[in-house]
Amino acid sequence: MGVAALGSGFSAGTKFLKKLVRFARGADTLSVAEKVYSIAGFLAIVTTFLLVMSVQTVRLQTTYRHMHASSAEAAINVGHINALIYAIVMESRGIYMTDDRAKMKQFADGLLRRNRELAESVKSMEKNVRGDDAELFASFRQRIVQFIEFRQELVRRGVEISSAAAREWGDNDANRTVRNKLNSDIEALERIYRERARQADELANENRYAAAYLFALGLAALVLAGLNVVVMRSSVVGALAEITQATDRIADGDVKSKVPHLGRHDEIGHLARAVQHFRDAVARIFELEELEIGTAQARDAAMTERDNFNDKYQAKKWQLSAAINSMPQGLIMLDGKANVVAMNANYRRIYNLPETIQAGSTLEEILQHRVKSGLFSGDIAKYLAAVLDRIARREPAANEIALNDGRIIKIYERPMDGGGWVSVQEDVTELRQRERILERMERFLATIIENVAEGIIAKDARNLRYVFVNKAAEKMIGMSRGEIIGKTARELFSPEAAELIERRDQQLLAQKQQLEPIVDTIDNPARGRRVISARRVQIGGASEESHMFVTMVEDRTEKMVAAA
Template sequence: MDATALESGFGAGTNLLKKFVRLARGADTLTVAEKVYSIAAFLAIVTTFLLVMSVQSVRLQTTYRHMHASSAAAAIGVGRINALIYAIVMDSRGIYMSADRSAAKQFADGLVRRNRELAEALKSMEKNVGKDDAELFAGFRQRIIQFIDFRQELVRRGVEISPAAAREWGDNDANRSVRSKLNSDIEALERIYQQRAREADELADDNRYAAAYLFALGLAALMLAALNVVVMRSSVVGALAEITQATDRIAQGDVKSEVPHFGRHDEIGRLARAVQNFRDAVARIFELEELELGTAQARDAAMTERDKFNDKYQAKKWQLSAAINSMPQGLIMLDGKANVVAMNSNYRRIYNLPETIQAGSTLEEILQHRVKSGLFDGDVAKYLAAVLGRIARREPTVYEISLNDGRTIKIYERPMDGGGWVSVQEDVTEQRQRERILERMERFLATIIENVAEGIIAKDARNLRYVFVNKAAEKMIGMTRGEIIGKTARELFSAEAAELIERRDQQLLAQKQQLEPIVDTIDNPARGRRVICARRIQVGSASEESHMFVTMVEDRTETAAAA
């Protein structure tokens, strides 16, 4: 029995392959069902690959974020520990060089405080320890503890005995050996965290390739869907419309008109031949029942109207189904009692709904399935009552929910005419992740600019008004940013200083960039005559709204006075 079924399936596949070969040579021998099923099969294959690549892309992205965050946090922790060790060594030298215990007290207090900060930094760094650096970190942690205990004893001797006793305790080969080993541990940890960062970059490259594959697969799926529409329109809808017109003509008494698509070998051809047989039958009826012509015409007209209505109904139903299933968002329509009227495939995909839930099911069944699959942990009855309340009030709503698997879904709810309800739902997880990354990067850049020692000043190139100054620039100018931003140089400085600043702006506009430092002497209304060194760059061009001049300023008045 199995051998017979296998042979039958092999024969059917061979016949289908031969039909494809004849189709490639210009002979259309495929049936409509074979065309549609073939395209659907290719589309299913492409969709499967698309799903696999999507899962792979999400996995790569998650791994990349974890590795990048852990390596960055660990690198920052190593830098902080190194800086604290250096600061503790400097405070120790201050104790050594103090003349008496009271002079050593201020250095001892700073050393004790930094010892506590070092212990806290070590504890914070333990959170990012992985398998590759666990053994090295254990030795590093032990040496840090020894280093802290050693410095605590040094403080005690310097404060309770004398600075000389502290120097005798701390300035020796054993202390220098511990410091040297700590430096070696820090370098080794930095190499490990640099390797993690490189691995994270490699994962980012893999993710870009996965995104390219996803784009190609999506494009292929779109082309197959378009091909399916073209095939349906050319092979089915258009042909049915022509045959329907021929049927209408026959029903109107034109029994001599030709029926289109008579020579096709598929279902449309069989339908055309059936219509031709119908035409011949109508002709014979006209010949045999001339006395009952009125009744026959009425019957034919009724049949024609019925066929037209049925065709229109099927066409509208197909168009609606194609429209909602081609939406990139999930869609569900409910009636006034929260029964499902329609839903598309994307809504099913968002909540992993089984095929048993179809139009006619209830919203409560969907929520119960979400509870079983772990995508809903609220009170089903309360949630259902809230939805029914919004339906009754015809109250449009937009809100977001977070699923237990980490996805974020944005939901738009609107009332429909007749008391129904439609909900469009969109997976915005990736969008929210990008927004959080962008916000974190903006805070990072703002912190760096605010804390650099060099003054940074930005002005709008179109009206030469100041739009930004950092803390260092406020200190150099002697004014707050509230007094500076929104004003021009002529509103802040003397006429001579303003003229010099505007001349430098015109030079920058002509040179595009001015990276070589220029030293000028300017009368500062708050701080007097100052010697400044400035470098200037342009951001954007004159045709852009973001066209700005950025000046990096260094106050060299004290240096010039010393010279």
Template sequence: MPLRRFTTSLPSFSLNDTISAAAAAFAVLVMLSTLGALSALREQRLFYERLEQLAAASRNIERTNALIYAVVMESRGIYMSLDRNVARRYADAQLGKLAQLAKVVAEWEAQVTEADAALFAPFRMRIDQFIAFRTEMARRTISIGSSAARELGDNDENRAVRTALNEDLEKLSRLYAARTRELGETADARGVASYFLGGLGLLIVALIAAAALALRWGVLMPLLDIARVTDRIAAGRIKLKIPHARRHDEIGRVAQAVETYQNGAFRLQELEEHEVEIERQYTDILRQHEQLEQGAISSQQRLDAAVANMAQGLIMLDSFGYVLMVNEQYRKLYGVPASIAKPGAHVREILAHRAKLGLLREKPSDFLAALRQRMKEGRAEIVEVELADGRIIRISERPMAGGGWIATHEDFTAQRRNERILARAEYFLAALLENIPQAVVAKDAQSLRYVFVNRATEVLFGLPRAEIIGRAARDLFPEPTCTLIETFDRQLLADETDQTPKAHSVEMPGNRIRDVVVRRLPISIGEGEPKFLLNIIEDRTADQRAAA
């Protein structure tokens, strides 16, 4: 049949070109269909917008005409009412109708297009005149009476405005009616576009059908023929004619590849001769692999031994929180059994067990969230944590190259306990020095500046310690007292004098002349030169004066 003859002629073309041409034609038709649909959609939207505008204009004409008629009827009620109160009710009703009329005309004006603005302007002017005139009529009726309204409104000028207003409404009505007819004719003309889109859709369907048949006879069936021949070759029959091998497209290249495979089957025997050599080489490779594994195992054993003999507890995690390595010190530190704290376990299981034993300050989920955040930021951290049993654990964490986390845990309870004992001793010594009656003064051995004084020193010197600390004797004492003090201090540091207490009569900076006994002691830290000079000063002024 003609279609089959057409498809059999496809091999003379490249399969890629054939499919590309069909795809391009299909894309063009789809693009044309899409553009037509978008154009039709745009025309439909414009059509409905115009229709809505015309409908709104017609409603405005009807509402305006009805309100004008209602105002005229209220005016007639004013003319015919002899009773002033009845006329006032008609006037009030007329004012309400005029307000509605003004609102309707304002809304109408907001909807008027630029093309209709010139036609609408005279109408709006007459409407304003009509509203102003009728408003004045209602005002006169309310303030004077119906007779004043008749004098104002019962004249030819008023009737002429009303007639012109009616003519404007008729013009606008005829204009919008003509536009409605034109819009209907446009809608009828759009039917041609619908037929065009329908024909384009049928053409697309036909193209798809033709492409499907062409693919079946030109691609799928030849591929099935080649597949059947390939199965027979795999089953051992290698003396076969390969179909479609003379085609010049992609199908022909597949058939030629199968033909090459068939020819290669004849050389299988040659390949079998090399099989023994390959197996020998494979055996050598296995032996080398085993040697490498033994070396790796030895390295791992050394690493395990080093981790097992660490003084600190160690735990290593991958980037997902699974344990890569954990030593026995870590398990003993937190009382976690090896069945839980082991490689491959997740850290949340260890945290849950620690929480169960009361050895975790926070919830496991909160601790794990904070750990993941530190791992994400790659932030190294050293913290100390006090457990519920009173122990203080020093934790040092840091990220590993390539992801993961490593942390060491060390029991710092003894160190911190010793620090507290030392702090208490220091506090006791400071309290003791502050409360003894003798003045205790410590100076830097190099600069001879005061670095410590107690409360008794403040009383003896007559100065607060803030004015003493950091200053030398020359800054506080007058001559020759300051020179005498510095001479004794330097002789003591040079080991040129003894350390026996010595009596002096010294003029204090803010406490006049005092009789004191001074004992000077050099203070060394470890071995080497003295670092500080300690003076213990006893005030004997009162005793000397009593003896005199």
């Protein structure tokens, strides 16, 4: 049983794919329902990919920031420790190269102070130790302890005994061996931290593609939503209006007018062919009515034939009703007094109408039933007056209403010749829910960009004017985004800084992307002279309206001062 069901589903899927291929080649092989459901399915797939890519982007960005910060801090600590070791060695030489007790005391105090700084620096490095450098750091820390104890003993000998005793203790092979091993440890640690920085850069390279993917997925979702509206207008509402006008012409006696959309293979095509059969039946009836038969036998024969065609007329009318009921949307036709001319099963399902409400009932009866079932809470008299006013003005309308049970109904209304009115209604609750999910996702991404620690600046590549800055960029520049957006670099910075920024922009145009950080010193009018590291990305091309530069900026001024 399961194999049979699977085979049936596979066969149906194969047929649907073949219809899609023929539709893509220009053949109108899809029904209205298949078009709408296909677009909705693609929109759901795009939304799912958009969510997955958003989560992946956040994960990559968090990992990159942690790796980049830890490797940078570790590298700074290694450099600081190396400088302290060099300074301690210089203070040691000062101790055992002078016989002046006062000067020796100054060197000794400096050496002890730098010993304490060295111990604190090594302790601060422990928080960045991982599996790849744990063993090396343990031996390095032990050698630092030996180095500190050795230098403290050198101070004691120099202060309490003499500089010669200090020189004897300091100038030996054991001391040089410890120094050489410390140098080797520092070089090994530097290699490890350089490798971490390289891994962080590789992770950043992976993350740069995520923004492009998110933009493409968002654009695809917008295109699919717009395509759904176009399909509804072109495939349903406009076609129904034209068929309705043809029906009115037939009802007025014009049985020679052409019925549109006969060549379509969907529900609209079925409806058009039913109207054509109806037109043929009416034409035949008119012919019979115009015949003047001289004898009673001929008249009886004519009446019999007319009755036969009346039967056919009723059959065609039933076919028209069946075609209307096959539509995936709800449909109701009203005359000039808001009496129901026709309605399909989907309209009944939307408002849960009883069988007592049929063609010939009034719109007021439908509204009264909706009030009893809790689907309408407005003023019936005012609602009816508004509908009659739209029918009288014969102006097409489109709007959405929210039912009391939470459903959202999209309504398209068009006038019919003869004073009537046709309304196509569709339950778009799920579509609106998906749109709200997409909107929340866009706000989510905007919040992430707004709160990252790195400054993000977007600039229109055509006129070099700033179009976006996040909070971090505002803080780095020292201006609010209201003061920045819409202006060029020459309107915000000094001529020298603006010339440097524009030169970097021209380099970006030539290189397409600029993912390696470039460090520049810029005179900031609000914060003074700043050292910044920037990575630039070019979005779009020169022939596109969305051609932009995106710059990721890091202010390294404090780090440079601390390193100095």
